[in-house]
Amino acid sequence: MVGLRITGIHILTAWSIKMVTIKDIAREAQVSEGTVDRVLHNRGGVSKQTETKIKAILKKHNFTINPVASALASKNKYHIAVLIPKFSDTDIFWKSPYMGIQKAAHDYRSFGIDVRFYRFDQYDSRSYENHFKALLRTTPSIVLVVPLFLKETKRFVGELEQQSIPYMFLNIDVQGFHNMTFIGQDSYTAGYLAGKLMHSIFSEDTNVLIIHSKHNTSVNQTVSKRIEGFTDFFAKQHFKNRPLILKIDAFNTSKETKAAITTFLKKHPKVKGLFIPSSRINIIVDCIAPALLKHYRMIGFDNTPKNIECLENESVSFLISQKPFDQGYESIQVMADYLLKKKIPNDKIYLPIDILTKENVKYNERNELLFEMGNL
């Protein structure tokens, strides 16, 4: 199945469809290229008369600026500042957005867009503050933030607004800001879908359990929105058995956590389904004795390597992916479109809610894998 010779590529020496250039427009309007350039960019200094004439000709030919030539010639260099959490081996979720942003940064580099990272410790608001401060000193063209800390975000965003630097939120949707857009998932619907999937697994009205930590719901709305959607599904079905809730102190495999979970499950033997509305479902799996695991059907979030492992060994039935890689990539794309083409994005940019199973997970996030392998 080897391809054919590389040297055998046929090359056209002329365009089949003529490319209309500024020069063509200028000739037809009997003005200089500079004047056409002026109307194209609203630089002013063009008489009403010639402006309308040129605009008519532009429209007639359906002219669009050649983005390649434009990028090459432009002296404008934009600078995107990205404030996102660091990732570590134990907490690898934020790696994917990082990789997506990296790839986009690479793709847009030759278009005069420079992406600078400011990566903070997601458990340390001081770290967030410090990086935000550093970021502000560089007067970026636009800022992408994962607004993990509300109070601090409020403060620094004020600074941005004063300098009229636009900003967008990534992954975490917080209200009451003048952010240009939010890029992420519709958490409520994702939770609702999880509810539907959970219910579809069981024939009748079964007891299901939601496990989350206090930290989860306090910091941002994502997890609570998922829970809301999840419970709403069951509410709408008018089931007798509404989801139970177990709040644990922390997501780890400590004795305390394990004990809390096993005790609860023993007390509620009817529970068959577990819903973990965070990215740490693998921890919960580890907290349950292997022999008991097969009694439960579990649904969680995010395609981290450890979660995928759970999918593959069938301890987890479904994972819902936020497509974090795509979130990152698309963020930069949207910002580039704004900077280069002045394209204003929608208020909310929702990425697909992907359902992952043992079978289809290997075809998901191909982009990320290829990028890591240097093939992209």
Add this chain to the structure above:
Amino acid sequence: MVGLRITGIHILTAWSIKMVTIKDIAREAQVSEGTVDRVLHNRGGVSKQTETKIKAILKKHNFTINPVASALASKNKYHIAVLIPKFSDTDIFWKSPYMGIQKAAHDYRSFGIDVRFYRFDQYDSRSYENHFKALLRTTPSIVLVVPLFLKETKRFVGELEQQSIPYMFLNIDVQGFHNMTFIGQDSYTAGYLAGKLMHSIFSEDTNVLIIHSKHNTSVNQTVSKRIEGFTDFFAKQHFKNRPLILKIDAFNTSKETKAAITTFLKKHPKVKGLFIPSSRINIIVDCIAPALLKHYRMIGFDNTPKNIECLENESVSFLISQKPFDQGYESIQVMADYLLKKKIPNDKIYLPIDILTKENVKYNERNELLFEMGNL
């Protein structure tokens, strides 16, 4: 780091990270830019000595050709020929790949890539032949084909090979060719996943039915691979009840088809799940009396508007999407990478197997919608 404020966007007047250019490399190697260009493109005519010296410097600086400048300067104009089925209102599936290809064509136009369509009647092999012939007369740089007709494909592909024109297959995977790659879905796994979803809906070992038409399985392997995967799932679970199969003459809402289906279902009252391994599940829905519909859970393929309607009115539980828009887009992308960067693709390029439900379908295929609305 100067921040000129123009329309509120801060613009950098200097690069933060210096862009290494051919000129820089040439200076460091004490040769002319032309010589660097020669080693970059293996044009030959460079002494072993200077070549290794230049290559070392290139590597040292991690130099990559500025694709923007390259595209602008290059006189190479490539021509991609695309042979795909036409779409109509009644058979709209092929619209999505077409749109995806359109968008990619638009994106790559300024890189010197010209895409020409040859759209044939999918029910008429003569139409396929004629368009293939027309295509061959233009000696394209590379060809993208939906190989719907095997015999004809064999013949014309020989022609392509003689002229050493590379070609790739889109959506339909046929064997025994020297195609550079195939872009589409892993149909077997998609069918297997459908089996799993179908089973997960029912608690016990339930009777399920596969409905397909003769035409479906004769023309290409896609449908039969799906059926194979689907039945394999049930085989592996060691169920007593294997899927039943109903072969109908044609997918339409004629009296005959309706009769065939209702008769069969009456004869097999235990059947609860219907699997339609083609894109025409909406037809089957129309063939079943509305009152009976809620007795069945149905799974089908492809996000056509009518199928999505079925999802939304809950007559269909799951649709498996082939991501046809993405298939089209990615095809062109892969071909462009080959033409512009000589990047050889993998044998098979499998796109994700998306599970669509009433809830998440609206977030799917965003790209296609945006493109249609002119926002992309």
Add this chain to the structure above:
DNA sequence: AAAATTTTCGTGTGCGCACACATTATTAAA
């Protein structure tokens, strides 16, 4: 009416690279 402004428009340069062509160094043939 001439000078001073302001508005309107043309010209020139360079972005980084591809590629044709010109030139020089090296080797082979005479």
Add this chain to the structure above:
DNA sequence: TTTAATAATGTGTGCGCACACGAAAATTTT
């Protein structure tokens, strides 16, 4: 050794556009 042939390298132009600068035309001021 001289010349012809070839290999190795340098030079120049232009892709389409952005943008600085300067020239010309229109307008206002003196």
